[in-house]
Amino acid sequence: MAHRYLNFSRTPVIVRRYHDYIRVASQGGLMRVPLSSPKVVGVVNSRGNRSHQEDFYGYATLSLNPEELRLSVKKAHGIDWDYDAVGEVMSRQVLHGGSAVSQYLRQELHGLFESVDKSVIADLFAWIKEIGGYFKRFKGGALAPWIEGKSDEEMTLEARATLAFFEVDRNLSADSVAQTCGATASVAILHSLDAPSTPFFSAKTLALTVAHCGDTRVLLCNTEGGKVFPMTENHHADARVESIRLRRMMGSSLITDSYGESRWMGALANTRCLGDLRYKRFGVTPEPEVRTKLLNGEDWAFMVLVSDGISSMLSDAEIVDLARGAPDPKTAAERILAFSEELGGDDNATTIVVPLAGWGKVTGPDSTKDLREYRRNQAVGSERQRRM
Template sequence: MSTATLINLVRNGGYQVRRRAVLTSRLLQDEKRPTAACYSSTSERRASRFDPDGSGRPTTWDTFGIWDNRIDEPILLPPSIKYGKPIPKVSLANVGCASHIGKRKENEDRFDYAQLTEDILYFAVYDGHGGAAAADFCDKYMEKYIKEFLAEEENLENVLNKAFLEINKAYERHAHLSADATLMNSGTTATVALLRDGIELVVASVGDSRALLCRKGKAMKLTIDHTPERKEEKERIRKCGGFVAWNSLGQPHVNGRLAMTRSIGDLDLKNSGVIAQPETKRVQLHHADDSFLVLTTDGINFMVNSQEICDFINQCHDPAEAAHVVTEQAMQFGTEDNSTVVIVPFGAWGKYKNGEINFSFSRSFASSGRWA
C-alpha cells in the first residue's frame, strides 16, 4: 500500500469516510461498543455491518486482508507509513483483566498496564510467593525503571533486560534496609510485554507466568517456564552450588524450596543460581491474523493449556468478559491458586471463533496446562 493511500485513509476524516476510501462501499450503521473494563461484560452484541448490495455478507476491513472491525480503533499514521501497511491503535480501554484469589488466604498476584510513552504500551503480571512484598515492589516500580532505560536505549529487549536486573537490585536494597526479615524470602515471577507503534511486541519473563499470542486462532507461546526440569536451568543451579530436590508429587524445587529457577526477589537463593535475568521474545504483529495477547499466572496455567485459553477467549464478546471466563474455567477445573489474566485485543479480535468449543466443568489431571 502506498504512502499516499495510507495518508488519504486517515485524513479523509471519520470512520465511515476512511472506510469508503478503501472499501468503496457505504456502511449502513456504525454503532460504538461500550468501553471494556476489568469486570464481566453483560452488554449485547452490536448489529453487524452489511454490504449494501444485499448479499447479506458483512463488510469488514478483513475483507480486504487488513484487519477485522469488531473493535474499532483509528489508524496510527506514522507507524503505518513506516511499516507500509495500516496499523490500528491498540487502546488500553479495551484491555480485559481479572484476578481471583482461589482458595488461598491472600492474593499475591499483581497485574498492571499503562501507556509509558506516546508510542509504547506496557502490560505485566506478577505472581508473588513467600508473601506479596516482591510482587508489590515490581507492581509499584517496574514502570519507573522501564521508563528510565527507554530514555537511553532504543532496543526494547535491552530495556527489559536492564529493568529486570535493576529492579531486583533495588528490591535487595529495600529488603536489607527493612526491619521485616520476611522480605528476604519473598519473590515473584514477572512477565512483562511492551508494544511499540501498535506492531512491535517484546516480552520478557522470569518464573512460570506466561505470555501467548493468538495467531489465526492458534496459541503461539511467547515464554517458556523457568523450572528445574529444563536442562540448562538445572545445570546453572548446580554450578552455583544449589541443588534440585523433588517433592512427594514429583515436582522439582531449587534447594527443596522454590519451583522456579528465575525470579525477582528470593534473595536467599540468588547465590544458588536463581537469577533475575529474563528471557525475551520479539514478535511483529499481523493485525489481520493476530487476535490478542494473553498474560497469565500459574493458577491458570497449571489447569488450562495455551490452546484452551485461546479457544475460551475466542468465544467471548469482549476482552473483559473473556478475562472472567478464563479465571472461572480455571476454578471449575480445580485450581486452588491465585489466578490472574490480562487480555490485549488486536486487529483480528473475534475473527477465529470455533463453534465446537464447549465450556467444561471438569477435566482429567493429565490434560491440564502444566503438561499439555
Template sequence: MQQSRWIGQGTRQCSRLICQRRTFHEYFVTHLPSSSLHPDSRSSAGPSLHRLPRSASQPHSPDPSGASRSPSALPTPGSQTVGVSRDTTVVRIPLKSAKHHFGAGVSRGSRPYNEDTYQAGTIEIPAFAKRQPISYTRSKARENQGAESASGDPQVFYFGVFDGHGGSECSEFLRERLHGYIEEAAEKFGMGSSLRIGQEEEAENDTVKQQDALELQRQLVDSWKDTVGGYFKRFRPEYFTSLQKTATPSRATSSHLSEQPGSSSAFEAILTYAFLRADLDFTSAQASKHSPSPSSDDPVLDDKPLNDNDVLSHPSKPASQNLTHREILRAPIGGKTRFKGGSTASIALLSTPTPTPFWNPASPATLVVAHVGDTRILLCRVSDGQAVPLTTNHHPSTPVEATRLRRYAATFVTDSFGEERVLGLANTRAFGDISSKRIGVSAEPEINTVQLAPSEYSFLVLMSDGVSGTLSDQEIVDIVKEARTPEQASRDVVNFATEVSEEADNATALVVRLGGWERRGEGGVGSLGTKEMRDYRKRDAEDPRARRQ
C-alpha cells in the first residue's frame, strides 16, 4: 500500500514536471548594450523603418550621469540618441556555434559509422557554485556580462560526451535524455541554490523533502534488486548515505540531515540518482523489447511498435520533455527488436557565483564531473601547463573495479592486445549492456568536484576513447595550446588522433574555454613538451613503409 502511494505520488510529480519543464537549451543567454546593436534591430518599428548602414552603429558609451535608463526610455524612431543608452538587450547565443568559447570535433575514424554523441548547453537546476564572501560581493559591483536563468540563479552549463558500443541507441538516448533526469532529480530532492543566504535554516526545517529523498533512494535500489538481482542485491551507492550499513543509524541520519540542498554532497547524491534512474529505465526498456510474432494476423498490431509504452519511445515518460516535436515523431530508439548495446558517459557541469560567465578571467566557478566508463575529462593548469585528469578509466585492470567485480564476474580474460576484459567488455561501468548487469556493470558515476579560481585553468577537454586511447593527456592539452580557438583545437585533436592511429576508432573531442585561455601557452614549456614526440608520430604515420608487415 505504501509502495503504491509513493508510485502514484511520483507519477503525479513527473506529470507536473513535464508541464513545467522547459526544453534543453543549446544556447547561453547574455546581455549586450542596446547601443551596440545594429540600428535596424533597435527600431521598434522593425528593420524596414530607416535602413541605416551598419557604420551608423556606435560603440557603447556610458552615460556621464551614471543613471540607468528604463526599458520604456528606448529611442523613438528618428531620434538622435543612438549610442548613449545604457539599456541592455538579452541575447541568445548558440553555444555550439560560439567557436571562441566552445568547440567540438567528431570523426568516425576507420569505422563504418559513428556511435559517439555529445551535448552542450545550459540546464535548469539551482546553482551549486561556492558562495563568495559577503565582503567581496558587497564591495564589487554586479557586472552585467551574463544573465540569470529562469530559477533566478546564474546559468548552469552542461557538457557531455557519450561513447556508444554495440550500436548508437544508448549514446543517443543519453544525449537527448540524461540532462532531463538530472533536472527531475534536482526537483524531486528539493535541491536549493547554494547562493541564497538564509536557505540553510529553511532546509533544516523541511524534513518532508529529506524524507522524500530517502524514500526515493530506497525505491531506486529496491527496483535494481528486483529487476536485475545478482550484484545489485547488495548494492549500496556511495553517495546514498541512508543506505550505508557501515554507519550506525543515528550517524547516517545525522550525516544526511547535515547535507543541505545546495551542498556538494547533496548534489552528488542527485547526480548518482539521475544516472542510476536513467540506466534503470533504459535497461528495463531494452529487456521489454522482443521480435514481432510472425504468425500475427492483425496488421494494426504488426505496424505498432512493441515498445510503444516504454521510456524509449513514449513522449510522456520521464525526461522525454527534452525532446522536440520533430524528435518525438521519429522512430522509437532501437526499433522494435532487442539490442545489446550500451554507452559510456562523462559530463561536466559548471556553475558560477555571479552572472559573469565562467570564461571571464575574473570569474571563479565550481566544476562537477560525473563519469562512467572510459570517456575522459582533462583540465589544463595555467601555472605549469600540465594536464590535470579528472576521471579514471573504469576497466577490469583498475584495482578498485577488479575488487568490486571479482565476486560476481565469471572470468577475467586478456585479449590479444593485452587489455583485460570481463565477459568480453572493456568497461566495468556503463549504461545499458543488459547481459552484464547481474555481474555489476552499473552506471554508478564517479564524481569529482573542483573549485576553479579565476584564471587558474585555461581550458577543459572532454573526449572519447578514440582520442584518449591514442594520445597521452599531455599531448592532448599541448595540441589545444597551439590552436587559436576552441573550435580549431577540437578539430586538431581529433584529426591528429585519427592520423596517428593504426585502426582509428570513433573520435570525439570537446574543448571548453576557461578564464586562463589567453595564458594557455605560458606555463612550463608551453606546447613544446611533447612537440618532438608528436612530430615523430606524424612522420611515422605518413610513411607508407613504416607499417608494412
C-alpha cells in the first residue's frame, strides 16, 4: 500500500465484551491469565526506516455466541461440539489476534468482530451492490444465506469475519482519506473444544479459523520435524487464488512496475484489502479468504503471524526454525525480527508467536540453519563493501 493510515470520524457504537486476559479453570474457580505475558503471546514490532508507514497488531479474548461456534466446527470439521458441557462463560471464549496496517483496525476490529449481527446483512449487501463494477456480479459469498433477511440460522465464523470486514469498508466510506488509503488485515481465531475447557496454549483439540485479507503470513509449526504449514496465501494479483478470481470477474489489469513488482491497476500490491475504496469497483475486495484447521494441540508447537516486512526477507521455513527452541514466545518473536534486520530488512515489521500445546517439543534438525548462516555472511559482506 502506498499509505497505511486510515482515519474514521464516525466510529459506530460498539458494545465491547472482549478483554486482555484469558480465563483458565483452576481448582479454586476461574483465574485470569494476562495475554500480555511474554509466555502467553510473544510480540515484537519495528517501524523500520519508513516513517510514513506503520504496522499495528492486536489480540484479545472475545465473547462469541456458542451456538455460532458450534455451527462453525460442525460445518468445517464435522464435530458436534457440546458447549453446555463447558459452561456459559468458557463456551464463549476464543482468542482473536492478528496483524494489520491501520490504527483504526487495531482500535475497532475486536469490538466490531464481536458485535456485527446478521440483521444488517441485507442493508450491507445493498450498499455493496451500489459500488458497481466487480460487485455487480457479487453473490454475497459467505453472507448469501442472510441476504434476503429470512434465515434464522446463526452465522458461522466465516460469515462473521466476512461481515466484519465489509462493515469496516462501509464505515470507512464516510472518510475521503479511505478512498486512496488501504489496510491489509489477517486475524486468527483459536477455539478450544476441550471439556472441561482449557486455554489455547494447552488445548488438546483446537479449532483454528484464519480470516485473511492481504499479505500477512500465518504459519503453523508441527512438532514432528518442525514442518511448516501455511494458513494464508499472499493476495497479490499474480497469486493463484487471486488470478483466478480476478480473471473470472474482471479480465486482467496487471501491470509490472520499474522494480519488476506486479501491481493491480498499476498501483496496488494487494488485491484484497480494507479501504482503498476507489479501486473496489475494479475487483479489489475486503472479502477475506477464510481457512480452517482442526488441531490436535500436542502435534503443533506454535503459530506465527508475520507482516510483509518479515516475509519479504525470510522464507516460511526460516521463520519457524528461528522460533523453535526459544525459551518463550517473546524470545521467539525477537529472534525472527532480529535476523530479518541482520539481512538488511528496513521495512516496518511485526511478528506474533502464539504457543500451542506442543510448545518446546519440536523434534528433528533445524533444516535452514546452514542457509541462514550463509545468508548472514552474505549480508555482512555486502555491508562491508557498501562502507568501503
